[in-house]
Amino acid sequence: MLTSLTARSMTPDTVWLARGRHAQGSAEDVLRRSLQQRKDSQAIDDFLELPEDATASAERVFEARWRAGDDVTVRARLSVKPGADGGDGQEWMLVAEAEQPWNHAWPSPTGLFWPQEPDTAWDRDAATHLILGEINPLPQDDKETRRLLRNTVRGGWHIHVVVHEAMTTDDRGRTPVARWLPPGLRHRVVEHHAAPQQLRGLNWALRDSGVQVPRGGAVVLPGAPAPDGYDAQDFSVRAVFLDGSEPADLVDAVTRFAALPRPLPDDAEDALTALRENWHLLTLREELERQRGLVAMYAEALEAMTKSRDLYREAAESAHEALAAYQEAAEAAPARPQPSGPPAPSPLQQLTRTFERFKVKRPATAAGDEETAGRHVTSEQ
Known part of the structure; x- marks a missing residue:
């Protein structure tokens, strides 16, 4: 399956x-x-x-x-x-x-x-172009039948019924099962018919689905994904008389299958969300209720903004009060005693002054050396 x-x-x-x-x-x-x-x-x-x-x-x-x-x-x-x-x-x-x-x-x-x-x-049908609610003969080629049935059941949009014709039928036997179904199911069924000689190839094509069609009978395919609670035996009909009379067992099988809990088909979740959240066709009462809801929503938002503004203002006032109290405390504090005499120089200032004295003494020493050297030269002469 x-x-x-x-x-x-x-x-x-x-x-x-x-x-x-x-x-x-x-x-x-x-x-x-x-x-x-x-x-x-x-x-x-x-x-x-x-x-x-x-x-x-x-x-x-x-x-x-x-x-x-x-x-x-x-x-x-x-x-x-x-x-x-x-x-x-x-x-x-x-x-x-x-x-x-x-x-x-x-x-x-x-x-x-x-x-x-x-x-x-x-x-x-969107995928295969088969007619909804009518009889669709299966292809003569077994591989084409297998490909068709695998593609049609994907997505979970329709209920697929496969009927095997035990013998060639007349016009009375060409009545689709949808004619006997409740109105809400007639446009959700795709009915496939297999000719008398196609039974073996049909069951070969259905082996991956885990179901088999009885000779002269029918089966409701599980689809992909299959609904919860599906059992092939419960939705298999042993005999369908194609004489124009109501196929009561097949109608019952289709109706019970439609009542099973089923996963949402492909892309259906987005469509359901759009129906619920983007609905435009409102009555006057619904439009009034919608406007009242919008007014209530805007009132809540305005109240939240007002409350936030009040909290901000209270916080700002508290900060100003704290700053004013700090300034008053600073002005009321006694002044610190000032030290007598000039302040002691810092170590950096002392080092700077030492370098300055060194720069002043250095040129005088150089002049004395030149005078001594001149005296030595005179005495030698």
């Missing part, structure tokens, strides 16, 4: 996450039209598109809020940016958080942001 060596924060039970790719056209225009339609029909309370200077230059952000269930407020943030492959598509990331633990019977946040018409192209 694939595991991650990096410790990750767990996904809060109030949070709903999704990620995908808009294949063609301007995703911003599609989102504006769709959100306005949702607001007009009162499916959402309001939405806001952040100005370009409030976000990164290559990212556009939309916020929306609505009420779900028993008047539970949901706030959601969807960001759009150019695709990593440099093509025409745009990648999107959606983070929603409710005031209570998330109920998958609530409407899908993805379905409230994006239009549900069949000709829209927003429902693609």
Whole structure:
């Protein structure tokens, strides 16, 4: 089973996450039209598109809020940016958080942001471009299948289901499992189908994941990183009847898997932080509470500055008082008695005077020597 060596924060039970790719056209225009339609029909309370200077230059952000269930407020943030492959598509990331633990019977946040018409192209997996909530046939080549499954499960954004078709199916058997799931799970599932002859190659491709697909059955892949409490036997379905009837066992397996505690997917922590700390779509009441909070914060800061100023002033006054007391004490002290007579010369002064006497005597001695020498010369003559 694939595991991650990096410790990750767990996904809060109030949070709903999704990620995908808009294949063609301007995703911003599609989102504006769709959100306005949702607001007009009162499916959402309001939405806001952040100005370009409030976000990164290559990212556009939309916020929306609505009420779900028993008047539970949901706030959601969807960001759009150019695709990593440099093509025409745009990648999107959606983070929603409710005031209570998330109920998958609530409407899908993805379905409230994006239009549900069949000709829209927003429902693609960002890494593999597979269609979310629809059936995706596996490649015929076993190595391609292995590479595809390893790449799709990384990141932890989607729930991946692999179904083996025991025999060739008709149109009734082409109904994706997402049609039977609660609304909150329909846009989080990527369903892979293997043809009858692909079972051996499929299980070979899945051996690193630690799971196997029964003949004519299905399995919910653990993903990377795997959620806590995952056991391959608990999420393996022995038989899936592809006759158009509800695959109850598979629906139950997917629903139970979605309820497991899961680490936050790649890049989701930053998106969740942005939703919580950089929220702009405020109601009048929330804006009033926010302004009151700012006033209280500024009042505390002003009080701290005033207290600091008072302490500084008290310290300065205490220093001036201490200096004045010192000066008064110095003036009141008796004067020291002055010594009588000239002060005794210091040793340095005595040495200096000795050298000065030596300099004065030295020329006189030299003149006397010259006079004596002249007398000797005269007498010899």
